[in-house]
Amino acid sequence: MLNGTDRSALLDVRGLTTRFATPGALIHAVEDVSFNLSPGEAVGLVGESGSGKSTVLRSLLGLVKPPGRVVSGEVLFRGRDLRTLPADELRRIRGGQISLIFQDPVNAFNPSLTIGEQLRRILRLHRAEAPVGGFDREIERMLARVGVDASGKLNGYAFNFSQGQLQRIMIAAACLSGSPSLLLADEPTTSLDVTIEAQVLQLLRDLRQELGLALILVTHNLALVAELCDRVLVMYAGRLVEDGDVYSVFDSPKHPYTQQLLRSVPRFPASARRVEAISGSVPDLTAPAAGCAFAPRCERYLGAICDSLVPALAPAGSAAQRAACHLYTCQR
Numbered sequence: 451m452l453n454g455t456d457r458s459a460l461l462d463v464r465g466l467t468t469r470f471a472t473p474g475a476l477i478h479a480v481e482d483v484s485f486n487l488s489p490g491e492a493v494g495l496v497g498e499s500g501s502g503k504s505t506v507l508r509s510l511l512g513l514v515k516p517p518g519r520v521v522s523g524e525v526l527f528r529g530r531d532l533r534t535l536p537a538d539e540l541r542r543i544r545g546g547q548i549s550l551i552f553q554d555p556v557n558a559f560n561p562s563l564t565i566g567e568q569l570r571r572i573l574r575l576h577r578a579e580a581p582v583g584g585f586d587r588e589i590e591r592m593l594a595r596v597g598v599d600a601s602g603k604l605n606g607y608a609f610n611f612s613q614g615q616l617q618r619i620m621i622a623a624a625c626l627s628g629s630p631s632l633l634l635a636d637e638p639t640t641s642l643d644v645t646i647e648a649q650v651l652q653l654l655r656d657l658r659q660e661l662g663l664a665l666i667l668v669t670h671n672l673a674l675v676a677e678l679c680d681r682v683l684v685m686y687a688g689r690l691v692e693d694g695d696v697y698s699v700f701d702s703p704k705h706p707y708t709q710q711l712l713r714s715v716p717r718f719p720a721s722a723r724r725v726e727a728i729s730g731s732v733p734d735l736t737a738p739a740a741g742c743a744f745a746p747r748c749e750r751y752l753g754a755i756c757d758s759l760v761p762a763l764a765p766a767g768s769a770a771q772r773a774a775c776h777l778y779t780c781q782r
């Protein structure tokens with residue numbers, strides 16, 4: 451369901467706007483972002499570096515730190531606005547029903563606490579009662595599920611584990627300590643080498659299926675989106691510019707930015723599939739354009755309307771595809 455209010459949506463984000471007030475400049479990092487997500491659905495969030503992808507994820511969970519602030523918008527999770535929940539309730543949802551995994555597994559762990567102690571703390575937060583057999587048995591079971599043999603290793607520290615192992619441990623903590631229905635993953639395999647990446651992807655795929663997890667996957671790797679996701683959201687300069695099912699968007703992108711983006715990477719399925727910068731200068735987020743932020747780089751520039759009016763996401767092509775471009779808002 452792409453448009454309007456969807457009562458069956460797991461997540462319904464409306465008008466999310468986040469800014470960073472740095473000395474001398476206000477950065478419009480996320481502007482009026484709206485989308486929804488059905489239970490079990492997987493969505494890829496793509497766009498050039500600095501387009502606001504990580505800020506969207508952090509904004510959903512109330513993790514934007516000063517000088518950043520979510521200025522407006524609603525984040526309805528199962529119909530309740532996470533932005534208005536008391537802090538302790540939000541903390542329970544975070545890691546309990548909604549989990550987050552990052553690019554860098556090493557920094558996700560506290561270097562001065564044992565892995566066992568960190569996992570025990572997470573479990574205690576999300577389990578009302580101690581698991582049968584105790585916390586350590588449960589932790590070993592969780593780690594075994596993600597392919598890490600933890601026997602005798604719970605007293606080890608992050609540096610005692612490899613990158614790939616730490617990423618698996620982070621995934622275990624995210625997916626198995628609570629009972630999540632939504633996983634937010636910010637470039638979860640970028641720091642891993644190719645073999646480990648494939649294994650971690652398989653693990654994510656299996657866990658998603660097993661637990662019925664919905665997923666928002668932030669990545670520069672379009673092949674990953676094609677492999678793991680049902681839908682793709684494309685961001686440019688803090689705004690969503692295209693939203694559609696993966697097949698339609700990759701087969702027939704509607705927004706000129708998406709078109710140029712897909713042309714700038716080798717054809718699928720090729721080896722190097724990262725989103726690379728396209729020609730032209732990146733937009734200045736401190737002085738948002740009055741019209742479409744992509745206009746100066748656009749191959750389909752229509753003239754004054756593109757410079758004066760921000761295009762709204764509108765149906766483009768199939769019913770399951772929307773693009774924020776005046777090509778689809780004006781009759782030409």
Ligand SMILES: Nc1ncnc2c1ncn2[C@@H]1O[C@H](COP(=O)(O)OP(=O)(O)OP(=O)(O)O)[C@@H](O)[C@H]1O
Pocket residue numbers: 470472477479497498499500501502503504505506517518735
């Ligand atoms: N803590 C911060 N302080 C100031 N500006 C920030 C902060 N975090 C992000 N920004 C700015 O917000 C904008 C969006 O950044 P964000 O990290 O969300 O982009 P991204 O799409 O995740 O990029 P990447 O692909 O490089 O991870 C950028 O202009 C960035 O400089």
Ligand SMILES: [Mg+2]
Pocket residue numbers: 503504505
């Ligand atoms: Mg990012």
